[in-house]
Amino acid sequence: MAGPVIQTIDLTKVYPMGEYSITALNRVSLTFERGEFAGLVGPSGSGKTTFLNIVGTLDTPTSGQAIIMGTEISALSPLEAAGLRRQHIGFIFQTFNLFPVYTVYENVEFPLLLLGLPPVERRRRVMEALEWVRLADRARSRPTQLSGGQSQRVAIARAIVKKPAIVIADEPTANLDAENSYNILDIMRELNQELSITFLFATHDEKVIRYLRRKITLFDGRVAKDEILETAATPPPVT
Amino acid sequence: MIGFIVKGILRDRSRSLFPALIVAAGAMLTVFFYSYMQGGKNNFIETSARYQTGHLKVMTRAYAAESDLLPNDLALTGAAEVVYSLQAGYPELIWKPRIRFAGLLDVPDENGETRAQGPINGLAVELLADIRNENQNRRNLPEAEILNLEKGLIAGRLPERPREILVGSVLSSSLGINPGDRATIISSTMAGALAIADFTVAGIIRFGVTPLDKTMVIADLEDARQLLDMEDTAGEICGFFPDFFYRPQLAARLARDFNAKVEERAGNAGEDPDFLPLMLTLGEQGGLGDMIAIYDIYAFVLVAVFVAVMSLVLWNAGLMGSLRRYGEIGLRLAMGETHRHLYFSLLGEAVVIGLIGSVIGTALGLAVSFYLQAYGINAEAFTKTSEMMMTNLIRAQVTPVSYVIGFIPGLLATILGTAVAGLGIFRRRTAGLMKEFEA
Ligand SMILES: Nc1ncnc2c1ncn2[C@@H]1O[C@H](COP(=O)(O)OP(=O)(O)OP(=O)(O)O)[C@@H](O)[C@H]1O
Ligand SMILES: [Mg+2]
Numbered sequence: 001m002a003g004p005v006i007q008t009i010d011l012t013k014v015y016p017m018g019e020y021s022i023t024a025l026n027r028v029s030l031t032f033e034r035g036e037f038a039g040l041v042g043p044s045g046s047g048k049t050t051f052l053n054i055v056g057t058l059d060t061p062t063s064g065q066a067i068i069m070g071t072e073i074s075a076l077s078p079l080e081a082a083g084l085r086r087q088h089i090g091f092i093f094q095t096f097n098l099f100p101v102y103t104v105y106e107n108v109e110f111p112l113l114l115l116g117l118p119p120v121e122r123r124r125r126v127m128e129a130l131e132w133v134r135l136a137d138r139a140r141s142r143p144t145q146l147s148g149g150q151s152q153r154v155a156i157a158r159a160i161v162k163k164p165a166i167v168i169a170d171e172p173t174a175n176l177d178a179e180n181s182y183n184i185l186d187i188m189r190e191l192n193q194e195l196s197i198t199f200l201f202a203t204h205d206e207k208v209i210r211y212l213r214r215k216i217t218l219f220d221g222r223v224a225k226d227e228i229l230e231t232a233a234t235p236p237p238v239t
Numbered sequence: 240m241i242g243f244i245v246k247g248i249l250r251d252r253s254r255s256l257f258p259a260l261i262v263a264a265g266a267m268l269t270v271f272f273y274s275y276m277q278g279g280k281n282n283f284i285e286t287s288a289r290y291q292t293g294h295l296k297v298m299t300r301a302y303a304a305e306s307d308l309l310p311n312d313l314a315l316t317g318a319a320e321v322v323y324s325l326q327a328g329y330p331e332l333i334w335k336p337r338i339r340f341a342g343l344l345d346v347p348d349e350n351g352e353t354r355a356q357g358p359i360n361g362l363a364v365e366l367l368a369d370i371r372n373e374n375q376n377r378r379n380l381p382e383a384e385i386l387n388l389e390k391g392l393i394a395g396r397l398p399e400r401p402r403e404i405l406v407g408s409v410l411s412s413s414l415g416i417n418p419g420d421r422a423t424i425i426s427s428t429m430a431g432a433l434a435i436a437d438f439t440v441a442g443i444i445r446f447g448v449t450p451l452d453k454t455m456v457i458a459d460l461e462d463a464r465q466l467l468d469m470e471d472t473a474g475e476i477c478g479f480f481p482d483f484f485y486r487p488q489l490a491a492r493l494a495r496d497f498n499a500k501v502e503e504r505a506g507n508a509g510e511d512p513d514f515l516p517l518m519l520t521l522g523e524q525g526g527l528g529d530m531i532a533i534y535d536i537y538a539f540v541l542v543a544v545f546v547a548v549m550s551l552v553l554w555n556a557g558l559m560g561s562l563r564r565y566g567e568i569g570l571r572l573a574m575g576e577t578h579r580h581l582y583f584s585l586l587g588e589a590v591v592i593g594l595i596g597s598v599i600g601t602a603l604g605l606a607v608s609f610y611l612q613a614y615g616i617n618a619e620a621f622t623k624t625s626e627m628m629m630t631n632l633i634r635a636q637v638t639p640v641s642y643v644i645g646f647i648p649g650l651l652a653t654i655l656g657t658a659v660a661g662l663g664i665f666r667r668r669t670a671g672l673m674k675e676f677e678a
Contacts, residue, residue: 049673049674052673053670053672053673056573056673057669058573058669058670058672058673059669059670060670078577078578078669079577079578079579081669082572082575082576082577082578083575083577084575085573085574085575086574086575086576087575089575091573091574091673093673093676094676095676097566097570097676099247099567099570101246101247101250101251102243102246102247102250106243106246109243110243110571110574111574111575113240113243114574114575114576114580170673170676
């Protein structure tokens with residue numbers, strides 16, 4: 001696809017709070033090209049999650065535009081928004097949020113079921129995704145039998161199994177120790193480079209920031225800084 | 240996707256076991272109650288048919304109009320001929336001439352003075368003709384069998400000779416009579432004169448049907464004809480389906496056919512219309528049709544109540560379930576599943592649960608019903624004071640409907656409950672999802 005995968009123009013989100021209101025995003029204009037590995041940083045309450053929510057078509061802006069994969073989202077019906085998410089957007093959450101009663105394999109397979117892919121194709125893709133996150137041998141395990149790091153790797157496999165254009169990850173390392181954090185960051189960077197999936201993070205975590213190739217600092221709902229980090233490729237320090 | 244749903248149900252017991260158990264319980268109760276009510280209904284239809292109405296009954300029009308009064312002066316004359324023509328025209332039924340009469344039973348002491356006396360309802364049937372095998376040439380079942388006399392006999396024997404009678408158990412004890420005793424029947428003849436004759440009590444009979452036990456005296460038809468001066472006459476000719484299964488539609492058709500033929504013939508002959516024979520179905524007699532209809536409405540209401548109650552329970556279960564599955568539902572929405580799809584997948588789960596629960600519940604309900612079909616429940620406490628023609632031992636009856644009726648509440652309630660509870664999905668906004676998935 002030509003053009004940016006995400007483009008926002010004067011994106012504004014205001015939460016009415018009775019008498020007054022909170023401006024969570026204030027005229028944010030950002031553009032992300034295919035294959036970026038970018039992160040939003042900034043103090044708590046600066047609007048990072050709000051931005052990801054809108055870009056992920058889970059919420060709509062108060063004003064301004066968000067154009068995702070060429071589609072302006074504020075005009076989308078819930079049905080169309082769901083279609084966009086189903087096709088193009090993968091989510092990774094702070095808490096891993098796997099389906100507890102399903103196996104690792106079935107968890108990863110779910111997005112493909114929604115897309116209605118044939119069984120053989122699903123199987124190939126699920127195993128491929130599990131190999132990316134190095135959990136092919138745990139395909140039959142249940143989420144409760146996995147460590148936090150393994151769970152988040154399953155969540156990554158589930159997010160990328162449909163080869164979406166965009167993966168949105170809100171604080172993906174917040175519940176992980178350093179080793180596991182680096183582990184999943186490595187995997188995500190690999191996926192980013194090999195499959196040119198755009199990764200968009202919201203994070204406070206220095207370890208994540210170390211991996212970013214683009215760091216956008218939000219402050220009070222505005223873009224305070226937008227920098228390209230040349231050092232991003234350096235391997236993580238051994239812990 | 241169906242595989243995904245089924246796996247989820249099977250593995251998540253709180254999603255399957257609890258609702259399935261409720262469904263099974265509801266289906267079981269429905270099947271059981273339905274079968275039990277059918278048993279009750281059939282009990283009372285069959286009892287009425289055997290002792291009172293037949294499945295079809297032929298009387299004169301005048302007799303039919305006042306049949307409560309047992310107006311023997313309006314009885315059918317030329318009974319043998321009518322019986323034969325019925326037998327020829329409707330050979331699929333067993334036709335039995337009977338005479339009913341009201342009267343007194345007078346029990347004398349050694350000196351011939353009245354010792355005890357009580358009102359009776361006499362039923363005169365072809366007891367001795369059956370014994371003499373006079374009815375062999377036509378489709379026949381002895382009256383002794385139709386009236387279950389052998390089974391009900393608690394003392395003495397069945398009549399074997401003229402002038403022998405059977406007396407209902409309650410009546411016999413209230414009058415203090417025993418087999419072998421002599422008793423006098425006092426009634427009025429067809430012409431309205433005093434009818435009086437001595438009989439021997441051959442046996443005491445317990446029908447297990449309260450109104451019969453209190454007043455019934457059974458006599459031989461020929462004896463009654465002599466007593467009441469009713470030569471070749473019958474108050475009524477009852478028709479029975481040999482398997483004693485009442486077929487309302489077929490009965491109605493036969494009656495229509497018969498009555499139309501009588502009408503046609505009468506038009507030509509110009510007979511007195513009051514004395515023309517009239518065929519009535521069981522349902523047309525004594526408001527039985529209404530009672531059957533009411534019974535059926537009860538059964539319907541019962542099932543409806545079960546559906547409603549179970550729907551409420553399952554709706555609640557559904558609400559609890561979707562509360563517990565709040566995370567899963569949000570996640571699926573985030574992954575791009577549409578609200579509709581999610582809703583229908585929950586409904587799909589409900590169908591599976593409903594089916595499994597209904598099958599289990601129906602199996603259990605049928606098991607209980609079959610048991611009660613074989614052994615019955617003694618409902619004497621309830622029927623003791625009742626004037627219903629119903630035996631005290633009520634057996635369940637499994638009908639084809641018993642096999643499917645449990646699925647109505649089972650499936651309907653599950654689907655309804657889920658359909659209502661699941662509507663919450665459509666109100667679920669996706670805006671807060673990301674926050675929900677923060678720790
Ligand atoms: N649903 C809401 N209703 C009202 N105010 C909201 C809502 N969601 C967010 N806000 C407000 O919007 C602002 C931005 O919130 P947001 O969650 O985007 O911050 P954040 O940068 O993700 O913070 P953190 O780093 O703590 O996750 C905050 O002031 C928050 O209180
Ligand atoms: Mg946040």
